[in-house]
Amino acid sequence: MxxxxxxxxxxxxxxxxxxxxxxxxxxxxxxxxxxxxxxxxxxxxxxxxxxxxxxxxxxxxxxxxxxxxxxxxxxxxxxxxxxxxxxxxxxxxxxxxxxxxxxxxAEMLPLEVVVRGYLSGSAWRDYQSGRAVSGIALPGGLSFNEKFPVPIITPSSKEAAGHDRPLSRAELLAEGLVSEETWREVERVSLALFRRGQEVAARGGLILADTKYEFGLVDGRLTLCDEIHTPDSSRYWWAESYPSRYQTHEPQRELDKEPFRRWLVERGFAGDGEPPRIPEEVRLETSWRYLQAFEAITGENxxxxxxxxxxxxxxxxxxxxxxxx
Ligand SMILES: Nc1ncnc2c1ncn2[C@@H]1O[C@H](COP(=O)(O)OP(=O)(O)OP(=O)(O)O)[C@@H](O)[C@H]1O
Ligand SMILES: [Mg+2]
The missing domain is CATH 3.30.200.20 (Phosphorylase Kinase; domain 1)
Structure with a gap:
């Protein structure tokens, strides 16, 4: 197109x-x-x-x-x-x-299962201010967008109203949001999905930095629901520019709607008050990015x-x- x-x-x-x-x-x-x-x-x-x-x-x-x-x-x-x-x-x-x-x-589990391969986004903000990331105490001295030795899972509750709450494994089990047996299966499946995601993304010159899964039960069986590895539920970076930008602590070149968010922030909008009117060229550019995302991920026009x-x-x-x- x-x-x-x-x-x-x-x-x-x-x-x-x-x-x-x-x-x-x-x-x-x-x-x-x-x-x-x-x-x-x-x-x-x-x-x-x-x-x-x-x-x-x-x-x-x-x-x-x-x-x-x-x-x-x-x-x-x-x-x-x-x-x-x-x-x-x-x-x-x-x-x-x-x-x-x-x-x-499906009967949805009331959880968002976030898997992170890199220290970025809200996890980086928590880490910087000395907070544990969904109950996981990370070692000191990590850098912005550093790759974890192994991906971590940082679940949060899916709230009917208001913002989602980060939860530790212990908290979500104590609150009875899911049984321990089911949670173990969720962890195993999520890490396997994420590994596959990283492998396939790499073929398109992309890094799948983090993502979010939602699971449910269908006839009692744990089932992946909602969406998977879309730019709306994931953070993708261009692999080529990762090392140099990581070295200089610059933000990574993102595939998703981060540029759209940045455009808003530059105009003083971060969620509160009257949003600016979005001009056609910004809508066009954003669409263009989504098309590029499609082509990089699937390898098809x-x-x-x-x-x-x-x-x-x-x-x-x-x-x-x-x-x-
Ligand atoms: N197989 C499924 N069975 C039942 N519910 C599902 C299934 N797959 C996805 N859902 C639910 O359908 C809804 C999809 O809506 P959508 O993601 O657009 O909005 P949302 O999650 O309520 O809010 P947000 O706009 O913040 O994402 C979600 O609540 C999701 O949990
Ligand atoms: Mg949703």
Missing amino acids: TRERVAERLGSTFESLPDESARGLPVYRGKVRDVVLGGKNLLLVASDRISAFDRVLSSVPCKGEVLARIASFWFEATADIAPNHVLAGPGSGLSGTGRATLARR FEPIGVDPQSESAAIARIVEERLL
């Missing part, structure tokens, strides 16, 4: 799933995705909304399709490691839209499946009728 064609789509992004497409089924609306809830199954629809600092601020052409298709790529690339919730997805059983994923409805929001909404309505009602 060319930049010109992305620009043509600035005026026709997929903002949200119309109520009619759900055919009377309940819809859960997250910040970025709309989820049509069937009895046994659900349909995850990735919109083009973009959030930063927990606020939806704008829309970005093709973003939803890019995310859904990156997740779909990774579910396939990790299917031998753990069962996942996918029944059909973009390019594999669902037509007319690239942003919908049909999945088994991005050609959109979805044509426009109206025809995608109609295709989704058909999928709901045939597969969910």
